[in-house]
Amino acid sequence: MQSQTNSLAKRRAASTRNAAIIFLVPAFLFLIIYIAYPIVYSFNLSCYNWNGFASNKVFVGFNNWKELIGDDVFRKAFLNNVIIMVLSIIVQLPIGIALATFLDFGGKKLNVFKVIWFIPMLMSSVAIGYLFKYALDASSGIVTGISKAFGGHSIDLLGNPKTALLTITVAICWQFIPFYMVYFLAAYSSIPSDLYEAAIIDGAKKSQYFWKIALPLMKPAIKSAIVLSMVGSLKYFDLIYVMTGGGPGTASELMATYMYKNAFLSQRMGYGSAIASGMFILITIISLITIKALNRKED
Amino acid sequence: MNKNLKRIASVIMTVAMVSTAMIGCGNSTSQASGGAASGKTKLTLWHIQTSTAADAIKASVKRFMEKNPQYEVEVVDQVNDSYKQKLAMAMSSNQTPDVFIQWGGSGLIDYVNSNKIADLTDLMKKDNYKDKFIDAGINQCSYNGKIYAVPVENVSVAGFFYNKDVFEEYGIQEPKTISELEAACDKLKANGVTPFALANATKWTGSMYYMYLATRFGGLNAFADAASGKGKFENPAFEFAGNKIQDWVKKGYFIDGFNGMDDDSGQARQALYKGDAAMDLMGSWFTGTVLGENPDFMSKLGFFQFPALDGSKEDQSLCAGTVGDNLYSISETCKDKEGAFKLIQSLLDDQALQDRKKLGKIIPLKDFKPDDALTQKILDTVNKAKGVQLWYDQYLPAEVAEVHKSTCQEIFGLTKTPQDADKELQSAMDAYKAKNK
Numbered sequence: 001m002q003s004q005t006n007s008l009a010k011r012r013a014a015s016t017r018n019a020a021i022i023f024l025v026p027a028f029l030f031l032i033i034y035i036a037y038p039i040v041y042s043f044n045l046s047c048y049n050w051n052g053f054a055s056n057k058v059f060v061g062f063n064n065w066k067e068l069i070g071d072d073v074f075r076k077a078f079l080n081n082v083i084i085m086v087l088s089i090i091v092q093l094p095i096g097i098a099l100a101t102f103l104d105f106g107g108k109k110l111n112v113f114k115v116i117w118f119i120p121m122l123m124s125s126v127a128i129g130y131l132f133k134y135a136l137d138a139s140s141g142i143v144t145g146i147s148k149a150f151g152g153h154s155i156d157l158l159g160n161p162k163t164a165l166l167t168i169t170v171a172i173c174w175q176f177i178p179f180y181m182v183y184f185l186a187a188y189s190s191i192p193s194d195l196y197e198a199a200i201i202d203g204a205k206k207s208q209y210f211w212k213i214a215l216p217l218m219k220p221a222i223k224s225a226i227v228l229s230m231v232g233s234l235k236y237f238d239l240i241y242v243m244t245g246g247g248p249g250t251a252s253e254l255m256a257t258y259m260y261k262n263a264f265l266s267q268r269m270g271y272g273s274a275i276a277s278g279m280f281i282l283i284t285i286i287s288l289i290t291i292k293a294l295n296r297k298e299d
Numbered sequence: 300m301n302k303n304l305k306r307i308a309s310v311i312m313t314v315a316m317v318s319t320a321m322i323g324c325g326n327s328t329s330q331a332s333g334g335a336a337s338g339k340t341k342l343t344l345w346h347i348q349t350s351t352a353a354d355a356i357k358a359s360v361k362r363f364m365e366k367n368p369q370y371e372v373e374v375v376d377q378v379n380d381s382y383k384q385k386l387a388m389a390m391s392s393n394q395t396p397d398v399f400i401q402w403g404g405s406g407l408i409d410y411v412n413s414n415k416i417a418d419l420t421d422l423m424k425k426d427n428y429k430d431k432f433i434d435a436g437i438n439q440c441s442y443n444g445k446i447y448a449v450p451v452e453n454v455s456v457a458g459f460f461y462n463k464d465v466f467e468e469y470g471i472q473e474p475k476t477i478s479e480l481e482a483a484c485d486k487l488k489a490n491g492v493t494p495f496a497l498a499n500a501t502k503w504t505g506s507m508y509y510m511y512l513a514t515r516f517g518g519l520n521a522f523a524d525a526a527s528g529k530g531k532f533e534n535p536a537f538e539f540a541g542n543k544i545q546d547w548v549k550k551g552y553f554i555d556g557f558n559g560m561d562d563d564s565g566q567a568r569q570a571l572y573k574g575d576a577a578m579d580l581m582g583s584w585f586t587g588t589v590l591g592e593n594p595d596f597m598s599k600l601g602f603f604q605f606p607a608l609d610g611s612k613e614d615q616s617l618c619a620g621t622v623g624d625n626l627y628s629i630s631e632t633c634k635d636k637e638g639a640f641k642l643i644q645s646l647l648d649d650q651a652l653q654d655r656k657k658l659g660k661i662i663p664l665k666d667f668k669p670d671d672a673l674t675q676k677i678l679d680t681v682n683k684a685k686g687v688q689l690w691y692d693q694y695l696p697a698e699v700a701e702v703h704k705s706t707c708q709e710i711f712g713l714t715k716t717p718q719d720a721d722k723e724l725q726s727a728m729d730a731y732k733a734k735n736k
Contacts, residue, residue: 049734051697053390054413130564138556139570159500159559161714247500248558249709264384266698267409 039280045273052269064274074275077246077253078282084169084254085233091173093225096180097218101210103181104188114185121178129242132171133158161251164244168252171239176232180225187221188214223294230290234283255279339371340635342642343396345386347379347625348452350591355654356646363645370638380563390415395630397639401448403439403626404693405700410628411442417629420446422640435622435687436663449643450623454661455582456681457507457619463601465492465577473603477515477543480606484552487577494552496576498560498567502704503692505544505557505711507580510619511605512540514688518613522688525725526695528732532725533718541710541717548711558712565592572596580605582620583677586659602673604680618684621693623663695728696735702727 046064048057068074099117103110120128135142138156147155157167191214199209237256240246246253246261255275263272346356353376360372375396377385383406389395395415401407410416423429423446429437436450466473469490474480484494499505513521517536524530525537547553554576560566570576572593579585589596607615627646629639645651647662655662656670661678669675681687692700706723709715715723 051409051413052387053415054409133559133561133564136559137566138559139554139566139575144555154555156556156559159556159712161712164559244559245500245502247502247705247708248712249705249714251714261701262698264387266701267387268698 042273042276048270050269051267064271077255077258087169088233099181100184118178125238129239164252187218341371343373344398345396359646359651397633400625402693405696433663448626448628450663451627452625455620455624459578461578461601463599474606477606493554493576496567496570496579497553497557498562499557501562509540515608532721537721616684619688699727
């Protein structure tokens, strides 16, 4: 009797495993073809000089990597990425939480705001880029218009190396705050409502509920949001590409735009691959450290 | 039994999922090899013309297919901005379109050395077809004495396009020399009009000023020598160009925020249309753009050649630009090169010439006669020129061209001195030469 149930359980486990394998194979194949293979291939390409279409690639060993380590523009691009990362985390997440809290406490009557605030998330990055570019146009944009209405000069935010990056960061925040708003709304809905009721019955104020109960319960969500925002900022590309193309000069250059320029505009596919691989290594290391650090605090 | 059914269902599902993936792959390969099943030879053509000019190509191709029913031509309209990257991608996977456009210069040399582009010398010499084109056009299509393309589109040289109303209002004549130009600029400035409309996030737009000033100071040789390695970019001609530009920027000759504006989305043209700015240094495709975008403005549009440098010994008639603009080439992998060549020729048949003339194009044919005075003036400027300086960013190898565009933008932004910019450009050139020995 004992042995029979045992073998039944075994058979069941085996068939689950087979089914799992069959279902996972397609996804796994896609991952290999579109994620794993390109990563390995760009590491391989980073050891060649290649213009992107010639049939002969010249093997140059680690020359591209040596150049990358000494490359001031890449270093600057990395620093720009870090600036965007830090600003994104300290601006987007708190505002996202604030909006989510407002909507959660307000209930159904605030659904209008939920829809309105979510709109930026529905627009494509390229559309947002052009929108901001026209709004910030130094001769006929909104900012200049306001300044001129008060008798000021025209204001050039995107063409000025000192302000270009910060200006784009504002646009990035505008684009992604709705995402974190929805994200934290979901986190709120995962908090059981009896906790809220119990707290209120025990005489807690709404602010006490937020700081003492909701926020600690959302900690795991906040942690993943930090990692998400971090990785997203480090490989950021689209708004910068549309709004300044990394310029003026290299003022708003990011690692990804620099990679694109080298690989596709300068036709240095090998060096571009070295940048891409360098980015991959940097982002992996930073993410691992952050995840470790965030998890350690929990213990 | 039930379990077996489930298992069968799961297998079927998996096969379905995997095979859709396969179908995805299958499609792309069959596209490349051409639809041989229909019994017709399939040719693909990539171009970057827009609006009415694209319609003209479509009409030519339609006539070609009616006359030659054995061909089926697929015309793909590409976007200028990402075209080079797309073409490189297609070439690397051996899916180069049968007929495609390129701009000559370093790109052409790369394609020839990588064996991706067909030699058209024999086809061009047949029936003396090549003699129909002006020599500068054929030169631009040639490398090492062989012809690789047909200069179909346009003679595009840069010059100042200006708003005639604004010039008239302040009593300004077309300046003949740079000092006259500066006097005109000061007069405009004093009256609250910005002299130059420029959208320089695009970078090649500012490069035109740099290119013309350097050419006025040092002729064709200063640049040709620097590019070939005989000379250097750290040279008085380029320093003059950089200093002049910074001088003009400091005097406020350019519209506010030009380094953040994008030419493709028309941010500079808007200023010219509105009369906020008076002049725009641009390639002669500008007339076509205005015709399509703001036809009412055509009557106010004037053109003059980039003024001469006072007291310079160099030839001041030189133009900067390209003779042919988009050069139509045939891929080395094309299976029916003669058919593809006929297709290119059809883009210049009598009807097509009429269509293109209406678009304000100057086709690089020896017997070309434009209909309107503005186009005639541009053509005269080209005919008077003793030579044409090809755009720096087409002439230089891609990676050096990128450095040029970026440093030139920084000269305009006053974030780099001309000396530092020239030094950086020279070291990029040296690095390129060292790698490609």
